[in-house]
Amino acid sequence: MNYTASVSDYFKSPKWMMNTLLAGVCVFIPIVGQIVVKGWLITGFWGRDDERPETFPDFDFNNFGKYLERGLWPFLVTLVSSLVITVAACVVIVPISMIFTLLGSQDHSSASGCAAALLFIVLMVFYLVLIVGMLAVLTPLIIRASIMQEFGPAFNFAFLKRFLALTWKETILASLFFLVVSLALGALGAIVLCIGMYFAMVPAYFCMVHLHKQLYRLYLSRGGETVPPSPKLRDIAPAATIV
Numbered sequence: 313m314n315y316t317a318s319v320s321d322y323f324k325s326p327k328w329m330m331n332t333l334l335a336g337v338c339v340f341i342p343i344v345g346q347i348v349v350k351g352w353l354i355t356g357f358w359g360r361d362d363e364r365p366e367t368f369p370d371f372d373f374n375n376f377g378k379y380l381e382r383g384l385w386p387f388l389v390t391l392v393s394s395l396v397i398t399v400a401a402c403v404v405i406v407p408i409s410m411i412f413t414l415l416g417s418q419d420h421s422s423a424s425g426c427a428a429a430l431l432f433i434v435l436m437v438f439y440l441v442l443i444v445g446m447l448a449v450l451t452p453l454i455i456r457a458s459i460m461q462e463f464g465p466a467f468n469f470a471f472l473k474r475f476l477a478l479t480w481k482e483t484i485l486a487s488l489f490f491l492v493v494s495l496a497l498g499a500l501g502a503i504v505l506c507i508g509m510y511f512a513m514v515p516a517y518f519c520m521v522h523l524h525k526q527l528y529r530l531y532l533s534r535g536g537e538t539v540p541p542s543p544k545l546r547d548i549a550p551a552a553t554i555v
Contacts, residue, residue: 313482313530315489318522321365322515334371336511348376349514351383353521354458359545382461382545389457389466390450397446447487452476455524461542471539478534479527486523493519 322328335352338345349371355378356368452475457466476483494516501512532538 318519322518324365325368331371335514339510347383347387348379351379354382357525385457386454448483459539461544
Protein backbone atom coordinates (compact mmCIF):
# COMPACT_ATOMS: atom_id res chain seq x y z
CA MET A 313 0.00 0.00 0.00
CA ASN A 314 1.28 3.41 -0.99
CA TYR A 315 -0.76 5.84 1.08
CA THR A 316 1.05 9.01 0.08
CA ALA A 317 0.53 8.23 -3.61
CA SER A 318 -3.25 8.25 -3.06
CA VAL A 319 -2.90 11.99 -2.46
CA SER A 320 0.17 13.01 -4.48
CA ASP A 321 -0.96 11.23 -7.68
CA TYR A 322 -3.88 13.63 -7.98
CA PHE A 323 -1.51 16.55 -8.51
CA LYS A 324 0.49 14.77 -11.21
CA SER A 325 -2.16 15.45 -13.82
CA PRO A 326 -1.21 18.48 -15.94
CA LYS A 327 -4.74 19.82 -15.52
CA TRP A 328 -5.31 18.99 -11.86
CA MET A 329 -6.25 22.56 -11.01
CA MET A 330 -8.85 22.81 -13.77
CA ASN A 331 -10.18 19.38 -12.84
CA THR A 332 -10.54 20.55 -9.25
CA LEU A 333 -12.44 23.65 -10.31
CA LEU A 334 -14.80 21.83 -12.67
CA ALA A 335 -15.42 18.83 -10.43
CA GLY A 336 -15.66 21.14 -7.41
CA VAL A 337 -18.50 23.03 -9.08
CA CYS A 338 -20.33 19.70 -9.38
CA VAL A 339 -19.95 19.08 -5.67
CA PHE A 340 -22.17 22.12 -5.07
CA ILE A 341 -25.06 20.15 -6.59
CA PRO A 342 -26.68 18.25 -3.69
CA ILE A 343 -26.15 14.47 -3.85
CA VAL A 344 -25.98 14.33 -7.66
CA GLY A 345 -22.75 16.33 -7.79
CA GLN A 346 -20.89 13.93 -5.51
CA ILE A 347 -22.16 10.96 -7.52
CA VAL A 348 -20.89 12.56 -10.73
CA VAL A 349 -17.44 13.29 -9.30
CA LYS A 350 -17.09 9.75 -8.04
CA GLY A 351 -18.27 8.48 -11.43
CA TRP A 352 -15.48 10.46 -13.09
CA LEU A 353 -12.94 8.94 -10.71
CA ILE A 354 -14.32 5.44 -11.28
CA THR A 355 -13.83 6.03 -14.99
CA GLY A 356 -10.21 7.00 -14.45
CA PHE A 357 -9.34 4.15 -12.09
CA TRP A 358 -11.43 1.24 -13.36
CA GLY A 359 -12.11 2.06 -17.01
CA ARG A 360 -8.69 2.31 -18.64
CA ASP A 361 -5.50 0.32 -19.14
CA ASP A 362 -3.04 3.19 -18.84
CA GLU A 363 -2.79 3.68 -15.07
CA ARG A 364 -0.26 6.51 -15.04
CA PRO A 365 -1.55 9.43 -12.95
CA GLU A 366 -0.14 11.84 -15.52
CA THR A 367 -2.68 10.55 -18.08
CA PHE A 368 -5.67 10.48 -15.75
CA PRO A 369 -8.77 11.51 -17.76
CA ASP A 370 -9.74 15.15 -17.38
CA PHE A 371 -13.16 16.01 -15.97
CA ASP A 372 -15.47 16.67 -18.92
CA PHE A 373 -19.01 18.03 -18.53
CA ASN A 374 -19.90 16.37 -21.84
CA ASN A 375 -19.70 13.06 -19.99
CA PHE A 376 -21.90 14.23 -17.11
CA GLY A 377 -24.50 11.52 -17.80
CA LYS A 378 -21.90 8.76 -17.99
CA TYR A 379 -20.26 9.91 -14.78
CA LEU A 380 -23.65 9.97 -13.07
CA GLU A 381 -24.41 6.44 -14.23
CA ARG A 382 -21.06 5.10 -13.03
CA GLY A 383 -21.20 6.76 -9.65
CA LEU A 384 -24.83 5.80 -9.04
CA TRP A 385 -24.27 2.13 -8.20
CA PRO A 386 -21.58 2.65 -5.54
CA PHE A 387 -23.73 5.45 -4.10
CA LEU A 388 -26.80 3.21 -3.79
CA VAL A 389 -24.74 0.40 -2.28
CA THR A 390 -23.23 2.83 0.23
CA LEU A 391 -26.63 4.32 1.08
CA VAL A 392 -28.37 1.00 1.70
CA SER A 393 -25.44 -0.55 3.57
CA SER A 394 -24.95 2.53 5.74
CA LEU A 395 -28.62 2.55 6.73
CA VAL A 396 -28.48 -1.10 7.75
CA ILE A 397 -25.26 -0.63 9.74
CA THR A 398 -26.57 2.56 11.37
CA VAL A 399 -29.81 0.91 12.48
CA ALA A 400 -27.83 -1.99 13.96
CA ALA A 401 -25.46 0.42 15.72
CA CYS A 402 -28.36 2.35 17.26
CA VAL A 403 -29.11 -0.70 19.36
CA VAL A 404 -25.90 0.11 21.24
CA ILE A 405 -25.70 3.89 20.79
CA VAL A 406 -29.19 4.78 22.05
CA PRO A 407 -28.90 3.06 25.47
CA ILE A 408 -25.43 4.52 26.06
CA SER A 409 -26.63 7.99 25.08
CA MET A 410 -29.62 7.73 27.41
CA ILE A 411 -27.39 6.72 30.31
CA PHE A 412 -25.02 9.60 29.53
CA THR A 413 -27.95 12.06 29.48
CA LEU A 414 -29.36 10.77 32.77
CA LEU A 415 -26.00 11.06 34.49
CA GLY A 416 -25.55 14.56 33.15
CA SER A 417 -28.91 15.65 34.57
CA GLN A 418 -28.12 14.36 38.06
CA ASP A 419 -26.25 16.22 40.80
CA HIS A 420 -22.73 17.24 39.92
CA SER A 421 -20.99 15.04 42.45
CA SER A 422 -17.48 13.85 41.72
CA ALA A 423 -18.63 10.24 41.27
CA SER A 424 -21.37 11.25 38.86
CA GLY A 425 -18.98 13.52 36.97
CA CYS A 426 -16.38 10.79 36.59
CA ALA A 427 -18.99 8.32 35.39
CA ALA A 428 -20.30 10.81 32.84
CA ALA A 429 -16.79 11.58 31.62
CA LEU A 430 -16.04 7.86 31.28
CA LEU A 431 -19.23 7.24 29.34
CA PHE A 432 -18.45 10.19 27.09
CA ILE A 433 -15.02 8.74 26.27
CA VAL A 434 -16.54 5.30 25.67
CA LEU A 435 -19.15 6.84 23.38
CA MET A 436 -16.56 8.77 21.36
CA VAL A 437 -14.38 5.67 20.99
CA PHE A 438 -17.41 3.69 19.91
CA TYR A 439 -18.28 6.33 17.31
CA LEU A 440 -14.74 6.19 15.91
CA VAL A 441 -14.75 2.39 15.81
CA LEU A 442 -18.17 2.47 14.17
CA ILE A 443 -17.07 4.89 11.44
CA VAL A 444 -13.86 2.98 10.69
CA GLY A 445 -15.69 -0.33 10.82
CA MET A 446 -18.38 0.97 8.50
CA LEU A 447 -15.79 2.20 6.01
CA ALA A 448 -13.98 -1.14 6.19
CA VAL A 449 -17.16 -3.13 5.50
CA LEU A 450 -18.30 -0.74 2.77
CA THR A 451 -14.96 -0.85 0.95
CA PRO A 452 -15.31 -4.28 -0.73
CA LEU A 453 -18.98 -3.59 -1.51
CA ILE A 454 -18.13 -0.26 -3.16
CA ILE A 455 -15.24 -1.82 -5.08
CA ARG A 456 -17.48 -4.56 -6.43
CA ALA A 457 -20.25 -2.09 -7.35
CA SER A 458 -17.72 0.18 -9.09
CA ILE A 459 -16.23 -2.63 -11.17
CA MET A 460 -19.45 -4.47 -12.04
CA GLN A 461 -21.63 -1.34 -12.34
CA GLU A 462 -24.56 -3.14 -10.74
CA PHE A 463 -26.44 -2.99 -7.45
CA GLY A 464 -27.51 -6.52 -6.55
CA PRO A 465 -24.25 -8.36 -7.42
CA ALA A 466 -22.32 -5.92 -5.22
CA PHE A 467 -23.78 -7.66 -2.15
CA ASN A 468 -21.77 -10.81 -2.52
CA PHE A 469 -21.04 -11.75 1.07
CA ALA A 470 -18.61 -14.52 0.10
CA PHE A 471 -16.54 -11.85 -1.65
CA LEU A 472 -16.94 -9.49 1.32
CA LYS A 473 -15.76 -12.15 3.75
CA ARG A 474 -12.77 -13.20 1.63
CA PHE A 475 -11.76 -9.61 0.86
CA LEU A 476 -11.68 -8.65 4.54
CA ALA A 477 -9.99 -11.92 5.49
CA LEU A 478 -7.14 -11.18 3.06
CA THR A 479 -6.82 -7.41 3.55
CA TRP A 480 -8.49 -6.48 6.86
CA LYS A 481 -5.42 -4.75 8.31
CA GLU A 482 -4.77 -2.67 5.21
CA THR A 483 -8.48 -1.90 4.82
CA ILE A 484 -8.69 -0.52 8.34
CA LEU A 485 -5.48 1.49 7.90
CA ALA A 486 -6.75 2.82 4.56
CA SER A 487 -10.03 3.86 6.20
CA LEU A 488 -8.18 5.70 8.97
CA PHE A 489 -5.87 7.35 6.45
CA PHE A 490 -8.83 8.49 4.35
CA LEU A 491 -10.51 10.00 7.42
CA VAL A 492 -7.37 11.95 8.30
CA VAL A 493 -6.88 13.16 4.72
CA SER A 494 -10.53 14.20 4.44
CA LEU A 495 -10.36 16.20 7.66
CA ALA A 496 -7.06 17.80 6.68
CA LEU A 497 -8.21 18.78 3.18
CA GLY A 498 -11.53 19.98 4.56
CA ALA A 499 -9.75 22.18 7.10
CA LEU A 500 -7.52 23.63 4.40
CA GLY A 501 -10.50 24.26 2.16
CA ALA A 502 -12.41 25.97 4.96
CA ILE A 503 -9.69 28.62 5.11
CA VAL A 504 -10.78 29.79 1.65
CA LEU A 505 -14.06 31.43 2.69
CA CYS A 506 -15.45 27.99 3.60
CA ILE A 507 -16.46 27.25 -0.03
CA GLY A 508 -13.03 25.76 -0.55
CA MET A 509 -14.29 22.73 1.36
CA TYR A 510 -16.34 21.74 -1.68
CA PHE A 511 -13.30 21.80 -3.94
CA ALA A 512 -11.21 19.99 -1.31
CA MET A 513 -13.62 17.07 -1.53
CA VAL A 514 -12.40 16.32 -5.06
CA PRO A 515 -8.85 15.22 -4.11
CA ALA A 516 -10.34 13.55 -1.02
CA TYR A 517 -12.57 11.41 -3.23
CA PHE A 518 -9.57 10.73 -5.46
CA CYS A 519 -7.69 9.47 -2.42
CA MET A 520 -10.55 7.13 -1.52
CA VAL A 521 -10.86 5.53 -4.98
CA HIS A 522 -7.07 5.32 -5.28
CA LEU A 523 -6.93 3.39 -2.01
CA HIS A 524 -9.75 1.13 -3.20
CA LYS A 525 -7.77 0.28 -6.33
CA GLN A 526 -4.68 -0.52 -4.26
CA LEU A 527 -6.68 -2.70 -1.88
CA TYR A 528 -8.22 -4.60 -4.78
CA ARG A 529 -4.77 -5.28 -6.25
CA LEU A 530 -3.57 -6.45 -2.86
CA TYR A 531 -6.60 -8.71 -2.58
CA LEU A 532 -5.81 -10.27 -5.97
CA SER A 533 -2.13 -10.72 -5.12
CA ARG A 534 -3.12 -12.73 -2.05
CA GLY A 535 -5.29 -15.16 -3.96
CA GLY A 536 -8.57 -13.29 -4.28
CA GLU A 537 -10.86 -13.91 -7.25
CA THR A 538 -11.15 -11.33 -10.01
CA VAL A 539 -14.35 -9.29 -10.17
CA PRO A 540 -15.68 -9.27 -13.77
CA PRO A 541 -15.54 -5.66 -15.03
CA SER A 542 -18.53 -4.11 -16.76
CA PRO A 543 -18.06 -3.12 -20.42
CA LYS A 544 -19.93 0.09 -19.54
CA LEU A 545 -16.74 1.41 -17.94
CA ARG A 546 -15.19 1.89 -21.36
CA ASP A 547 -18.26 3.21 -23.12
CA ILE A 548 -17.50 6.92 -22.99
CA ALA A 549 -16.73 9.82 -25.28
CA PRO A 550 -13.16 10.19 -26.62
CA ALA A 551 -12.80 13.40 -24.64
CA ALA A 552 -12.08 11.30 -21.56
CA THR A 553 -8.91 10.00 -23.26
CA ILE A 554 -9.21 6.48 -21.90
CA VAL A 555 -6.44 4.31 -23.27
